[in-house]
Amino acid sequence: MADRIGTTVDSVDHTRPETLEDASPSLAATRSPRVTGGTPSDEHAVILELSDVNAYYGDFHAVDSVSLPIREKEVTAFIGPSGCGKSTVIRSINRMNDLIPTARIEGAITYHGVDLYAPGVDPVEVRRRIGMVFQKPNPFPKSIYDNVAFGPKISKYSGDMDELVERSLTRAALWDEVKDKLSDSAYALSGGQQQRLCIARAIATSPDVLLMDEPASALDPIATLRIEELMYELKQEYTIVIVTHNMQQAARVSDRTAFFSVDVKEGQRTGRLVEFADTATIFTNPQHDETEDYITGRFG
Numbered sequence: 001m002a003d004r005i006g007t008t009v010d011s012v013d014h015t016r017p018e019t020l021e022d023a024s025p026s027l028a029a030t031r032s033p034r035v036t037g038g039t040p041s042d043e044h045a046v047i048l049e050l051s052d053v054n055a056y057y058g059d060f061h062a063v064d065s066v067s068l069p070i071r072e073k074e075v076t077a078f079i080g081p082s083g084c085g086k087s088t089v090i091r092s093i094n095r096m097n098d099l100i101p102t103a104r105i106e107g108a109i110t111y112h113g114v115d116l117y118a119p120g121v122d123p124v125e126v127r128r129r130i131g132m133v134f135q136k137p138n139p140f141p142k143s144i145y146d147n148v149a150f151g152p153k154i155s156k157y158s159g160d161m162d163e164l165v166e167r168s169l170t171r172a173a174l175w176d177e178v179k180d181k182l183s184d185s186a187y188a189l190s191g192g193q194q195q196r197l198c199i200a201r202a203i204a205t206s207p208d209v210l211l212m213d214e215p216a217s218a219l220d221p222i223a224t225l226r227i228e229e230l231m232y233e234l235k236q237e238y239t240i241v242i243v244t245h246n247m248q249q250a251a252r253v254s255d256r257t258a259f260f261s262v263d264v265k266e267g268q269r270t271g272r273l274v275e276f277a278d279t280a281t282i283f284t285n286p287q288h289d290e291t292e293d294y295i296t297g298r299f300g
């Protein structure tokens, strides 16, 4: 796998980084310790910037002109009614939409200032740095150990694999539950454990952003709480974007919230961003009636 993902930036602006490596030479170096919790601070640097992002599936205009910044070491929540484009937008952030033949993204998404859609950018490398966890836990039909070691093996990780597996499982708050059965099938774990295994698998390749599309919607309340606590821990080190239909969850776990809605014009349902603000503002003092109607349950 290519380590550098290629030159990506127009030649005029020499102050901008030219590759993901230049933009973030050592991911570890960008991970300074943070004060835990609290209200979001503008001191957190913008790590991802969506500018005028439009998404299409064939001729269908699914998402209209979304612009928002995502700050590092925060949790950003995407909320809104079904079909408003939350999954489409979150997938566009690590180029997962590339895998859908009809999907097309217009506009720009920059990561550490690098345009992720510029020619020469390797989507595989993008997905290593910007990992994803899906709604339904999707462990591979392999052992617990091999699930976590899978990504590092592919990228020819040369360090101590046992140590990396232990560290990833510990960070995903699963180590104590599985340390005596690492060679058991991942399918023998409960749903909540499988989801934490998928989180361990995602962080084993040292991403710095984790995208989570409804990661707890298939889980019971206890497992959901574990995932929420885990997000709180993980944001000390990672930037997290989460899609959720659970308003309490968005209010509990996120620092900033983006509310999307959908307009119906000539039979087409096109999603758009209505409001983006810190989570406390969205939930206590939204600027748009549409947002208020949604979070109070009058709509959607």
Ligand SMILES: Nc1ncnc2c1ncn2[C@@H]1O[C@H](COP(=O)(O)OP(=O)(O)OP(=O)(O)O)[C@@H](O)[C@H]1O
Binding pocket: 057, 062, 080, 081, 082, 083, 084, 085, 086, 087, 088, 089, 100, 102, 269, 271
């Ligand atoms: N692979 C696809 N091909 C064609 N249209 C799609 C595809 N995926 C999504 N869409 C359409 O794009 C629009 C946005 O879908 P998306 O899945 O992003 O919404 P969502 O906000 O995540 O919804 P939900 O809350 O139900 O998960 C919808 O109208 C949907 O039907």
Ligand SMILES: [Mg+2]
Binding pocket: 086, 087, 088, 213, 243
């Ligand atoms: Mg969705």
